[in-house]
Amino acid sequence: MSNVPNTLNDKAWEKLFDKYNILEHIDKKGLYTITAKQINEFREARLMTKFDHRSNLPFLFTANNLSILPVTRGSYIIGNFEAYHDFETPAADICKVKMPDFIYSIDYDNITSEATAINVAYLSGILADFIGDEKLLPTVNGRMSSEQFDFNIYNKKTRSLFNVCVANSQIEIDGGYEGLETLTLIEAKNSLSNDFLVRQLYYPFRLWQYKINKRIKTIYLIYTNGIFSLYEYDFLEPYNYNSLKLVKQKNYTLEQENIQFDELIALFDRIQVTEEPDGIPFPQADNFNRVINICELLYENEYLTRDEITSNYDFDIRQTNYYTDACRYLGLLYKERDSVDGVRYLLTDKGKAIFKLNIKNRNLSFAKCILEKRAFNEAFKRYLQESQLPRKRDIVKIMEASGLFNIKSEETYKRRASTVISWINWILNLAK
Secondary structure (H helix, E strand, O other), X not given: OOOOOOOHHXXXXXXXXXXXXXXXXXXXXXXXXXXXXXXXXXXXXXXXXXXXXXXXXXXXXXXXXXXXXXXEOOEEEEEOEOOEEEOOXXXXXXXXXXXXXOOOOXXXXXXXXXXXXXXXXXXXXXXXXXXXXXXXXXXXXXXXXXXXXXXXEEXXXXXXXXXXXXXXXXXXXXXXXXXXXXXXXXXXXXXXXXXXXXXHHHHHHXXXXXXXXXXXXXXXXXXXXXXXXXXEEEEOOOOEOOOEEEEEEEEEEEOOOOOOHHXXXXXXXXXXXXXXXXXXXXXXXXXXXXXXXXXXXXXXXXXXXXXXXXXHOOOOHHHHHHHHHHHHHOOOEEEEEEOOOEEEEEEOHHHHHXXXXXXXXXXXXXXXXXXXXXXXXXXXXXXXXXXXXXOHHHHHHHHHOOOOOOOXXXXXXXXXXXXXXXXXXXXXXXXX
């Protein structure tokens, strides 16, 4: 193979593809069926088959337009299947809700798991409002057998539908809520992403479709930094894996004190600009919510390795490097080398302290981290003076005068200037 593998999964899958001539089998028969026993020869199957987003797929899958799906408890099929769906652009509005005032056992300023996010969404009335049923009660969740069904899935190579049979594959439902007329099945994540694996909604949908005489609703819930984003999908053709259509999308947050623009100005006036961190590149990570999300994920784990971030979240290896470097630049995490795990990342004391704050003060602290850096500080000052962000070429001039580490070309300055614009906009949007 000409590709140089990046992760442990890449290396193990390269050996499997070589040993079993997987590409040749797919060319001839349209798919290759592989067992967990075969996969375990090189690496544990559960680590080798969990690809919740396209970016998680090993290089050989991406290069050959392949996906993998479970079909029994111990076997999988690999083929040119369209297994993922891109998230639609979320709504801009955010609805505010209240937690019941007698609930003390949940710290809803620090929701660190998908299970807690679902509980808060239920207790606060988010689920009842989104689903449109005030009589919801929790009923099914956890791991269970898919039982038997077949379906059609789009084959990207032949541009036709391919029939797949599933028999007692293991599925997991994060939350199931039954109302008077519906059963709602929820897949929850506490990490941001651009797409998702349709199987996480489709297999539970097919399992429960004929078990009860109620309409089955499928919802994808994302929680990060105080925002609950819910997407309801409907499978227009139950036997067609790719027939899902967005029914509605809505965002919620728990009611809290708003950040006022005057507070941002007061914060800016108190800030002392710090020196550029030695040896850490200036950020190229436009989505600041993803910077926060990496810190959230590290707050609930002692550490994460580079492979774990790349394999489990919606990053490729390059994005992992960009976003972890952005966190390091702000002093929120550090990296170390371990003889067993290789490169791994940990929150700094500064990062841990920020997550002990409520959402409002947490976001103000993140804004402070940004504005302590000279290029961002000067760009924000220019906004206050002119009531608009400086143009990219003016930001490049600000960056050139800020003593940034190891930026040598005009093109690199322009790319990094996009991050300055994005992060300043994130700060300004805190007061909207």
